[in-house]
Amino acid sequence: MKVNKEIKRPVFVIGHKNPDTDSICAAITYAKLKNAITGDEYIAGRAGHLNEETQFVLSHFGVQVPVYIKDVRTQVRDMEIRMLEGIGADLSLKRAWAEMRDAEVVTLCVTENDEVSGIITTNDIVETYMDVIDPGILSLAKTSYQNIVETLDGELIVGDIGDILDKGKVVIAAASPEMMENLIEEGDVVILGNRYETQLCAIEMNAGCIIVCEGADVAKTIRNQAREHGTKIITTPHDTFVVARLINQSMPINYVMKKDNVVCFHMDDYIEDIQEVMASMRHRYFPVLDKNEHYVGMISRRNFLGAKKKQLILVDHNEKNQAVNGADSADILEIIDHHRLRTIETSGPVFFRNQPLGSTCTIIYLMYKEYGVEIDKVTAGLLLAAILSDTLMFRSPTCTAIDKKAGEELALIAGVNYEEFAKEMFHAGSNLSGKTASEILHQDFKKFTVDDMNIGIGQINSMSAEELLEIKSKVEPELKKAAEDDGLDMLFFMLTNIIDESSEVLFTGAKSQYTINSAFGINASGDKATLPGVVSRKKQLLPAIVEAIQN
Structure with a gap:
């Protein structure tokens, strides 16, 4: 009987829901770093479907899509x-x-x-064992002679051990041969001792099997008679009482x-x-x-x-409503992020690294250097793509000198021209033909809670004004419905022109117009506003909206 086997439990490295390129690339590259420095198993995961931009990046560098993790609540496999x-x-x-x-x-x-x-x-x-008193139970259960022999610690000396007992009852031959003739029927299993007459009587009555107790020898003539009558013979070292007690234990569990x-x-x-x-x-x-x-x-x-909780490392987020389902019941080991601090709670102390940089992958690049782990071309490409994406090719106000230096160094390792690669990547991200308005809205989308208000902010980046105009025409009519479906008080959608370094923001919700006007000191009418110089959701749009709501 096999006993317990220790199951190696992996640690999942996972970004936020509606993952962007930084979230996915951070999960892949940080899992790889942790594997290298610990030798344990770290698995990159994703909490949502990939957007077009991220799919392009993974395909370009030939990297497998991280495993989809819908929920990290404790499962049977964790027991x-x-x-x-x-x-x-x-x-x-x-x-x-x-x-x-x-x-x-x-x-x-x-x-x-x-x-x-x-x-x-x-x-x-x-x-x-306690309730069954039917002497025919063994034949009803279709008991094998193999089971009977094993149960009685016996030996079959006449007959085929592969046969099944399918008729007859169990009889103890305690009476005289004359009386036994009235008790034994064809096919019965007869328990008896070392009495020649009783053995012969049972065989002549066409018993299916005789069980000879106390290890007694069986005469050659008895064996011959048994073969002629088709009677099996089992010998056992146990006495009649023990055999009678044990024999029902030979029936199959079936x-x-x-x-x-x-x-x-x-x-x-x-x-x-x-x-x-x-x-x-x-x-x-x-x-x-x-x-x-x-x-x-x-x-x-x-x-x-x-039961052991799932083990997680969160990258590119620290907000509960952005985390994978069930994160509050998991064991969070680390958080690597570059956003404001919010609502994630942990059951114990964790390794937390948060730096005001343009990309989580810039932090991970620094950690590769700190641990002295070599960065190969593919890893460099993923880190570079994430930095370019989150900093809008170093144009975003979130971009720091550290981000730009990291991006340039990674471009050399990856052997790519980062400007040409960024254009291809942003074009892939804004090429949304065939997608529904809801899919476009949620491609790069995050939810926030501000003073008990649920706010949703989506963003599309493009280097083409024509592409943004086409996306706007598709999304604008569905904005209100999307907010209602998501249970949002306000929804803002940024159409960011990377070249012009500006965004047109579409919005819906009872106080959305007042909020955007108050946040940026403008006088927008209707359900849209143009914001020159505003390209960052994290550093420009969200903080301004939060301040406007709180004031």
């Missing part, structure tokens, strides 16, 4: 799973009991071709196991969803299946106590 091998349905009750005793469990899973066919508990075995409506859980089930089901069942252990419905192991109610 201590007892890696108990499944048992066959033909196993005897005695063997099943021994397996449970050795593994110190009260439930075993019955499998066939790695699929669950039933479960057997100690209660099932005890109830069968006869007593629970087969219908077996409650199984899957590795990806969330433990908060299965607790109530577990509590309502009388047995304590439950089978666990993988995504292919194959048996993995067993869990019990007490395993909830040892």
